[in-house]
Amino acid sequence: MEYVIEMLNIRKEFGTFVANDNITLQLRKGEIHALLGENGAGKSTLMNVLFGLYQPEGGEIRVHGKKVDIENPNIANDLGIGMVHQHFMLVEKFTVTENIILGLEPKSGVTIDRASARQKVMDISEQYGLKIDPDAKIEDISVGMQQRVEILKTLYRGADILIFDEPTAVLTPQEIQELIQIMKRLIAEGKSIILITHKLKEIMQVADRCTVIRRGRYIGTVEVDETVNEDSLAEMMVGREVNFAAEYSKAEPQQVVLDVQGLVVKDSRGLKVVEGLDLQIRAGEVLGIAGIDGNGQTELIEAITGLKKPESGKVQLNGKDVTGQTPRKMTESGIGHIPQDRHKHGLVLDYSIRDNMVLQTYYKEPFSKRGLMNYKAVAEKAKALIEKFDVRTPSIDVPARALSGGNQQKAIIAREVDRSPDLLIAAQPTRGLDVGAIEFIHEQLIKEREKGRAVLLISFELDEILHVSDRIAVLYEGKIVGIRDPKETTEQELGFLMAGGQRGDETE
Structure with missing residues (x-):
């Protein structure tokens, strides 16, 4: 059997923490090989070793049967290994072409030969069916397009072995299907792919074989077409049976908590993307918002949480007008926010996990008194939350950026x-989470609802919307075009409404 990559008994330590405990992974030529594991299982660490970003404490790497030392990413590139990172490594102010050629710019004398660079980028994009605008700036293109740029960066450098690190974590369902087709096209062109993921559906759809690791240890490698179903993979991954379709108690909605009336919000380009939107959420219910990305979800959330001032309309919380208040005022009024972009709005990446746990409350007792921080109280709170929510971290003092996504x-x-706020806005709350964690998070949302809280769930995962919501509101071009009972609708009907197929019943 010809292996293009062999990682044999790889061991990687960070101080006393063992991230990879003698893991073996072998990639065949022309296959898509999934690397499956829980959050923090050591998947990205293992691939960072292969790409030369980390040096292992033990084991060896073979490329085409020959033992190699990959001391940095330049050596990995020379060996034909390219990595598409989970968090893109792109310069936002640069164009697509400038990002792709960065560091390997073709020269004409002492200047960059932009015309030949642009042509080479276009040739590669055409060869692999990766349509892009070579002159667009990164800041102006969608996340899915940015990912194509990352893939083209690796192909421009001549990679035959591609590592995709959680490539679908930030994509819409439509973009995920496009990416799957791109991966199949790459294999047809003679490439080999390692796919880091925890999404079982995608593994069943695209992978040939799957290696499973758990808490840094090798569990096994299976042929995907011989694997019975997603359940058996899930059990290998988390070490227990996972309940994919838990039955939740019936909602008992009470008083209106959030009342949005005639909301109009513009995006960063000054275009109206929320147009006269009306929405009500009651205590004791989960309202799910279904919609294709770009139909006003981001701006709606920003207007409700105080991140953006609406042009017109009203936001009322518990009967009190809070329209246009600051984010802190919104928080103190009783709003909690799990943002869709965890890096921009969820965490201060260079702060410790300890400090991130009190970002909303650090100025209140017991964490602060007369302007002085009580670090012992902060540490106790952080430890309690880390344990309760199974946040895998070597300590409470590591910076947030050091944790897995x-x-x-x-x-x-x-x-x-x-904080158990009156209104919890959960935007893509399970993005980047494994099946065990998804099950736990859904239970937490339902517990909040059972406490009489209102939960607004925004997700691109229709099965999540159908599974957790008590009512589903469909958003299209900045308006609610229909409200459905999840027990009486289907993915097909929701998809039809999401595409603007009809203006449905807008009543509750």
Whole structure:
């Protein structure tokens, strides 16, 4: 059997913490090999070793059967290994072409040959079916397009072995299907792919084989077409049976908590993206918002949480007008926010996990008194939340950026749910989480609802919306075009409404 990559008994330590405990992974030529594990299982660490970002304490790496020392990413590139990172490594002010050629710019004398660079980028994009605008700035293109730029960066450098690190964590369902087709096209062109993921549906759809690791240890490698179902993979991953379809208690909605009337919000370009939106959420219910990305979800959340001032309309919380208040005033009025962009709005990445756990409450007792911080109280709160929400971290003092994406998400959810606000806005709350963590987070949202809190759930995952919501509001072009009972609708009907298929019943 020809292996293009062999990682044999890899051990990686960070101080006393063992991130990879003698893990073996072997990639065949022309296959998509999934690397599956819980948040913090050591998947990204293992691939960072392969890409030369980390040096292992033990084990060896073979490329095409030959033992190699990959001391930095330049050596990985020379060996034909490219990595598409979970959090994109792009310069926002640069164009697509400038990002792709960065560091390998073709020269004409002493200047960059922009025309030949642009042509080479276009040739590669055409060869692999990766349509892009070579002249667009990164800040002006969608997340899905940015990911294509990352893929083209690796192909421009001649990669034959591609590592995709949680590539679908930030994509819409439509973009995920496009990416799957791109991966299949790459394999057809002779590439080999390692896919880091915890999404079982995608593994069943695209992978040939799957290696499972749990808490830094190798569990096994299976042929995907011989794997019975998603349940068996889930059990390998988390070490217990996972309940994908838990039955929740019936909602008992009470008084109106959030009342949005005639809301109009503009985006950063000055275009109206929320147009005369009306919405009510009651205590004791989960209202799910279904919609294709870009239909006003972000601006709606920003207007409710105080991150953006609406042009017109009213936001009332518990009968009190809070329209246009600052984020802190909104928080103190009783709003909790799990943001869709955990790096921009959820965490201060260079602060410790300890300090991130009290970002909303650090100025109140017991964490602060007469302007002096009580660090012991902060540490106790952080430890309690880390334990309750199973945030995998070596200590409370490590910076938030050192945690895996899924554990960063769990830290935000811990902080916001612990405050038990009157209105909890959960935007993509399970993005980047494994099945065990998703099950736990859904239970937390339902517990808040059972306490008589109002929960606004915004998600691009229709199965999540259908599973957790008590009512589903469909958002299209900045308006609610229909409200449905999850027990009486289907993914097909919701998809039809999300695409503007009809103006449905707008009543409750």
